Structures are given as structure tokens and as C-alpha cells.
Amino acid sequence: MPKYNLKPIVKEETTKERAYKEIKSAILNGYISYDEIFTEVQLAESLNTSRTPIREAVQDLIKEGLVIAIPRKGLTVRKITENELEQIFMLRISIESEVIKKLTGMISQKQLEELKQICQDQEEAMNNDEGAVFINLDQNFHLTLTRFASYELVEQVLLNLHDLSTLIGLQAVKRKNRMNEVLQEHLAIIEAMETQDPEQAARRMIEHLRLTNKSIKLQEKGETS
Known part of the structure; x- marks a missing residue:
């Protein structure tokens, strides 16, 4: 098989993946407490990005049970019972x-x-x-x-x-x-x-x-x- 001297492509993180890691880290490190309500807009502004990757990241965090959505208010960190x-x-x-x-x-x-x-x-x-x-x-x-x-x-x-x-x-x-x-x-x-x-x-x-x-x-x- 010929050697093409090609280097493997390293997959770069998407904006959504980076946003997910940043938000999750902030939650687990206690920087976002479970007694405060926040929004996708606030997260997007803090991370200096658009709302689309934030929305996707938040949906993953909701599925994992770390974040819950409050209708007409925003988001909050889940409180463990x-x-x-x-x-x-x-x-x-x-x-x-x-x-x-x-x-x-x-x-x-x-x-x-x-x-x-x-x-x-x-x-x-x-x-x-x-x-x-x-x-x-x-x-x-x-x-x-x-x-x-x-x-x-x-x-x-x-x-x-x-x-x-x-x-x-x-x-x-x-x-x-x-x-x-x-x-x-x-x-x-x-x-x-x-x-x-x-x-x-x-x-x-x-x-x-x-x-x-x-x-x-x-x-x-x-x-x-």
C-alpha cells in the first residue's frame, strides 16, 4: 500500500461542544448555583457566541439531569432530592x-x-x-x-x-x-x-x-x- 505521507486529521471541538464543557464545568464547580435562574441569552453573552450552540448544549445538560427548564422563566440547576x-x-x-x-x-x-x-x-x-x-x-x-x-x-x-x-x-x-x-x-x-x-x-x-x-x-x- 503506498505511503502518502498524510497526517491524520484531528477533530476539532465544535462551538456546541466547547459551550457544553464550559457550562457543565461552571455548574459542577458551583459557579452557577441551583437557586438562581439563568437564560440561554445570558449564557450566549457570557461565552460570546450565538444562541444555537448554547441551545444544543443546554438540551444535552437537561437530558443528563443537571439542568431543568422553567416555563416562561429560563433555566436552573437541578436540585437533588x-x-x-x-x-x-x-x-x-x-x-x-x-x-x-x-x-x-x-x-x-x-x-x-x-x-x-x-x-x-x-x-x-x-x-x-x-x-x-x-x-x-x-x-x-x-x-x-x-x-x-x-x-x-x-x-x-x-x-x-x-x-x-x-x-x-x-x-x-x-x-x-x-x-x-x-x-x-x-x-x-x-x-x-x-x-x-x-x-x-x-x-x-x-x-x-x-x-x-x-x-x-x-x-x-x-x-x-
């Missing part, structure tokens, strides 16, 4: 405990080092009081475990669940000492994997997720009390 939160963590505990058990028997030293690096980055974010960065790294930690286990379909499910819980998780990690607790819980999970103890790793993951759920509930009660 207590019942939904219970379901999110029920699913996460069921799924992630099984993922960690499978992974513990096959994880490499290089992969363990990657997880430790995420924890180091979390420690840096904690010391700099960067809650949004810490939350993003937390999501990365959990999704990296699923990626290492080669569970692509599970990763997609977890990504949606993480996004929903992140809507109210930012303030929860800012609760006194919670970031340090999360960091230590992650390190304990890594330690169990290093000793190749799948049951212990699963127990530590379950405890970590239960404590995270409890922290979010405490934050919600604080806001509504």
Missing part, C-alpha cells in the same frame, strides 16, 4: 465495591502510583483550599479505578452518578476536615489494594461512600435548618 441522593449512593456502593474487588486482583504497581499521584494532587488542592479542584480529583480517582478495571459501560453510568452527587458535594467537602478525611479514605483504599485484599478494599470503599453520603446530608440539613 433526598430520595435521589439515597439512590445515587445505593448504586455507587453496589457498583464501586464490585469494581474495587475485581481491580484489586489485577492492579499493577504503575496504576497504584497513578492513584497515589491523584491523592497527592488532592492534598495540594486541600492545602490551597481549592474545593472545586479537590472535587474534580475525587471524581477522577473513582473513575480511574473503573477505567483500570476495563469497565467502560460502568464508567459511563458512574460518570452520570458522580455529576449528580457533585451538584451538592462541593459545599460538603468544605465542611471542617472533610477534605482531609476523604484523602485518608482514598489512601486506605489504595493500601488495601496494595496488600491484594479485595474484601478489605471493598469494605473501605463502602465506608468511604457512606461517609461521603453522610457528609452531604449534614451539609443539606445545615442549609435548610
